[in-house]
Amino acid sequence: MTIPRRPLPADARPDTLAVREGLPAGPWGENSEALFLTSCFVHPDAATAARRFANEEDAFVYSRFSNPNVTIMERRLAALEGTSGCIGTSSGMGAILLMVMGLLKAGDHVICSRSVFGSTIKLLQGEFGKFGLETSFVSQTDVAEWKAALKPNTKLLFAETPTNPVTEVCDIQALADLAHEAGALLAVDNCLCSPALQQPVKFGADIVMHSGTKFLDGQGRVNAGALCAPEAMVEEKFVPVMRSAGMSLSPFNAWVVAKGLETLSVRLLAQSARTLALAQWLESHPAVERVYHPGLASHPQHALAMRQQNGHGGAVLAFNVKGSREQAFSVIDATRVCSIAANFGDVRTIITHPASTTHGRLSEAQRQAAGIGQNMIRLGVGLEDVEDLKADLARGLDPLAA
Numbered sequence: 001m002t003i004p005r006r007p008l009p010a011d012a013r014p015d016t017l018a019v020r021e022g023l024p025a026g027p028w029g030e031n032s033e034a035l036f037l038t039s040c041f042v043h044p045d046a047a048t049a050a051r052r053f054a055n056e057e058d059a060f061v062y063s064r065f066s067n068p069n070v071t072i073m074e075r076r077l078a079a080l081e082g083t084s085g086c087i088g089t090s091s092g093m094g095a096i097l098l099m100v101m102g103l104l105k106a107g108d109h110v111i112c113s114r115s116v117f118g119s120t121i122k123l124l125q126g127e128f129g130k131f132g133l134e135t136s137f138v139s140q141t142d143v144a145e146w147k148a149a150l151k152p153n154t155k156l157l158f159a160e161t162p163t164n165p166v167t168e169v170c171d172i173q174a175l176a177d178l179a180h181e182a183g184a185l186l187a188v189d190n191c192l193c194s195p196a197l198q199q200p201v202k203f204g205a206d207i208v209m210h211s212g213t214k215f216l217d218g219q220g221r222v223n224a225g226a227l228c229a230p231e232a233m234v235e236e237k238f239v240p241v242m243r244s245a246g247m248s249l250s251p252f253n254a255w256v257v258a259k260g261l262e263t264l265s266v267r268l269l270a271q272s273a274r275t276l277a278l279a280q281w282l283e284s285h286p287a288v289e290r291v292y293h294p295g296l297a298s299h300p301q302h303a304l305a306m307r308q309q310n311g312h313g314g315a316v317l318a319f320n321v322k323g324s325r326e327q328a329f330s331v332i333d334a335t336r337v338c339s340i341a342a343n344f345g346d347v348r349t350i351i352t353h354p355a356s357t358t359h360g361r362l363s364e365a366q367r368q369a370a371g372i373g374q375n376m377i378r379l380g381v382g383l384e385d386v387e388d389l390k391a392d393l394a395r396g397l398d399p400l401a402a
């Protein structure tokens with residue numbers, strides 16, 4: 001893209017880029033980014049319009065595929081992920097849709113962990129299965145299973161780390177090496193960590209996928225998504241599909257996410273610290289059977305997680321109450337501070353029963369394979385005082401221990 005950038009020192013660091021990267025200010029010199037709610041852009045003459053539509057000259061043309069607010073968000077996110085390119089999408093699922101449409105065709109093979117986000121499994125297996133894409137689902141943590149699943153037509157390995165909700169961590173570098181030896185690409189869903197904690201390209205990933213709906217917005221306002229990748233891949237593989245298929249990020253939502261990125265790092269560090277405190281407290285509660293959080297020493301991939309995630313566990317945890325669905329529901333229903341909802345990445349703590357909501361469309365066998373029991377509760381920890389959150393959970397947990 002030859003559209004000018006904000007003039008920043010070439011060595012500006014991530015915290016600076018998070019609040020400064022984007023487009024130059026408009027003619028009025030606004031300090032906070034303006035909103036460009038316009039579906040199309042005006043050209044000085046017909047010949048210029050023709051050049052711009054033919055991609056011979058970079059300019060904003062039509063908001064299905066180019067808009068200043070979307071560009072600001074894309075540049076800021078790319079700067080944080082450490083990729084040369086980024087493309088915004090209408091949602092996280094829209095990002096996976098765009099990735100598969102842009103990179104794969106009928107007869108290609110994908111390897112994916114069986115513990116990824118429920119809708120990701122549905123999209124790859126169900127929707128794309130109808131069009132002749134083949135997907136093998138393998139263990140999140142056993143690299144040998146990924147290796148054994150490789151075929152001559154394997155084009156993409158898709159990983160999510162940590163997974164939602166069980167926070168299993170996979171070895172990004174090992175999967176990247178495997179993919180590259182086989183001539184395939186590695187895509188990583190970085191929703192649970194965000195680039196504030198983990199940059200998958202540092203460990204060899206080729207594409208980083210995001211749901212902007214989660215930590216990037218950070219205040220639970222909009223749906224958004226993105227793919228971060230080398231600029232050439234974005235231009236050659238993704239932009240043409242976006243132009244034809246239109247899973248576009250709305251300018252308003254892009255603006256919200258771009259503002260959210262400004263506080264991403266401070267929010268994530270604060271929320272991650274609260275989550276660890278809560279995880280440790282839950283681990284000691286007699287009504288709790290097991291706690292899942294990569295920051296806990298008891299987490300099976302604790303050491304790997306600390307290496308990949310800059311020493312932070314992240315702001316999502318899950319726990320199993322002793323009992324079944326009835327006991328889990330009673331803990332959820334006793335809360336007065338937490339929001340009973342199905343999201344995370346918000347400054348407000350959200351409590352979820354994955355088996356009946358986010359992962360409700362999976363079969364019981366698929367849920368078992370992903371380790372999601374009826375007694376599991378997920379918390380997307382926000383910025384409330386952690387003592388208030390402990391008290392909120394104790395309201396339901398204490399009676400179960402009695």
Ligand SMILES: *Cc1c(COP(=O)(O)O)cnc(C)c1O
Nearest residue numbers: 091092093117164191211213224
């Ligand atoms: C939420 C989520 C998605 C999907 O994002 P949407 O913006 O809701 O479409 C994908 N992967 C993970 C890990 C998620 O948590």
